Amino acid sequence: MLNQFRSYFEHNRAERNGSIAILIIILIVLIGSRIFSAVYKHPQPDVSELQALVDSVREIQNQPAESAKQPSLFPFNPNELNDSGYAALGFSPREIQVLRNYQEAGGIFKIKTDFGKLFFVDEKRYAKLEPFIELPEKIERKKRRTNDNNQVQWSDTARYDHFTSRPRQVDINYTDTNELKNVRGIGSFYARRIIEYGEELGGYYTIGQLMELWKMTPEKLDVMAPYLTADPNAIEKMNANTATAQELAGHPYISFKLASSIVNYRESNGTFENHGALCASGLLNDDLCSKLAAYLRYR
Numbered sequence: 001m002l003n004q005f006r007s008y009f010e011h012n013r014a015e016r017n018g019s020i021a022i023l024i025i026i027l028i029v030l031i032g033s034r035i036f037s038a039v040y041k042h043p044q045p046d047v048s049e050l051q052a053l054v055d056s057v058r059e060i061q062n063q064p065a066e067s068a069k070q071p072s073l074f075p076f077n078p079n080e081l082n083d084s085g086y087a088a089l090g091f092s093p094r095e096i097q098v099l100r101n102y103q104e105a106g107g108i109f110k111i112k113t114d115f116g117k118l119f120f121v122d123e124k125r126y127a128k129l130e131p132f133i134e135l136p137e138k139i140e141r142k143k144r145r146t147n148d149n150n151q152v153q154w155s156d157t158a159r160y161d162h163f164t165s166r167p168r169q170v171d172i173n174y175t176d177t178n179e180l181k182n183v184r185g186i187g188s189f190y191a192r193r194i195i196e197y198g199e200e201l202g203g204y205y206t207i208g209q210l211m212e213l214w215k216m217t218p219e220k221l222d223v224m225a226p227y228l229t230a231d232p233n234a235i236e237k238m239n240a241n242t243a244t245a246q247e248l249a250g251h252p253y254i255s256f257k258l259a260s261s262i263v264n265y266r267e268s269n270g271t272f273e274n275h276g277a278l279c280a281s282g283l284l285n286d287d288l289c290s291k292l293a294a295y296l297r298y299r
Contacts, residue, residue, distance in 0.1 A: 071088065071089050071090025072088050072089070073089070073128065073129070073132050074088075074089075074132060075132050075133075075134050076089070076132060076133065076134060077133075077134045077135065078109045078115050078133065078135070079103075079108060079109050083096050083100075086099070089129065091120075095120045098118075098120070099118065102118075104187055105185055105217075105219065105220045105223055106184045106185030106220070106223030106224065107223070109135060110135070110136075110139060111135055111136055111137060111138055111139060112130055112133045112135045112136070112137060114135070115129070115133055115135070116130070168227070169226075169227055169228060169229040170183055170227060170228055170229070171228075171229050171230065171231050171234075172194055172198060172204050172207065172210075172228055172229070172230050173198060173203045173204055173230055173231050173234035173235070174231070174234060175195075176195065177191040177192055177195055178191075180194055180195070183224060183227045183228065184223060184224065184227055185220060185223035185224040185227075186224055190213065190216075190224075193213050193214070194210065194213070197209075197212070197213060197252070200251075200252050201235075201251070201252060201253075201295070202235055202236040202237070202238070202251070202295055203230075203232070203234045203235035203236060204230040204232075204235075205230060205232040205235060205294040206230055206232075207221075207224075207225060207228045207229065207230050208221075209230075210224070210228075212252075232294055235294055235295060237294075237295055237296060237297040238251065238295060238296055238297070239296075239297055239298065239299070240262065240266075240272055240275075240278060240296040240297070240298055241266065241271040241272055241298055241299075244263070245259040245260045245262075245263045246259070247259075248262060248263070251292075251295060253288060253291050253292055253295070254292070258283065258284075261283050262278070262283060265281055265283060269281075271298070272298050273298065274298055275289075275292075275293050275296060275298065277298075278292075278296070278298075
């Protein structure tokens with residue numbers, strides 16, 4: 001049994017050399033790690049910039065809500081103030097754009113309360129701004145004298161506008177873009193579209209047709225209307241009895257389908273005696289019959 005136990009520890013020369021080599025390698029690794037730990041120093045990270053950033057964030061968070069930028073108040077005329085001035089008063093870019101659209105359409109603030117009618121100027125906001133608005137509280141109506149030239153009476157019925165001269169009107173059938181741009185409420189866009197649409201129609205018979213322009217609103221037209229007129233005698237009429245379907249369809253009020261129906265009806269039933277005959281044909285509804293009366297002739 002003893003001999004059998006000893007056999008476990010008996011090795012040849014190569015095995016002994018290999019064991020010694022492994023022991024030497026282990027010893028080197030152990031000693032090397034001790035030396036490396038004693039000599040090598042871990043670098044310390046520089047956290048000064050991170051700490052400065054954290055401190056600045058904490059400082060901002062600790063500031064009270066009231067420390068945010070507050071609107072500044074100063075005397076201003078809302079008709080003349082620029083965008084930066086409105087921004088300083090606390091108006092958002094969207095609110096400023098809405099206000100500019102109102103002014104481009106001819107809107108004007110005559111008295112202080114006019115500014116308070118803007119939908120984004122509520123009572124609280126108006127109360128803060130009202131002392132700084134450089135506009136009159138109200139428009140004084142003009143006075144008129146009685147026959148004795150001694151007493152002065154207020155007009156109880158006539159508005160202030162009635163005492164002023166009436167504006168010069170521009171005929172939209174005999175004008176150009178330069179003249180139209182001088183009309184209150186009309187910029188370059190509408191001046192160009194008024195001329196172009198008039199050429200497509202063959203002329204306007206009423207300024208109400210401007211409502212057919214893209215993005216035109218009753219409010220915008222109300223601003224322009226006192227300065228515009230339309231002479232229906234300037235309209236170029238088409239002969240409904242001789243015009244081709246292509247020529248008829250060139251008019252904004254006539255679709256190609258309707259133009260073809262008019263030509264087909266004319267070929268089957270003869271020419272139209274007058275506009276009433278065309279309307280009685282059943283090809284037009286009442287609205288279109290009325291609108292085309294100014295643009296068609298029959299001889």
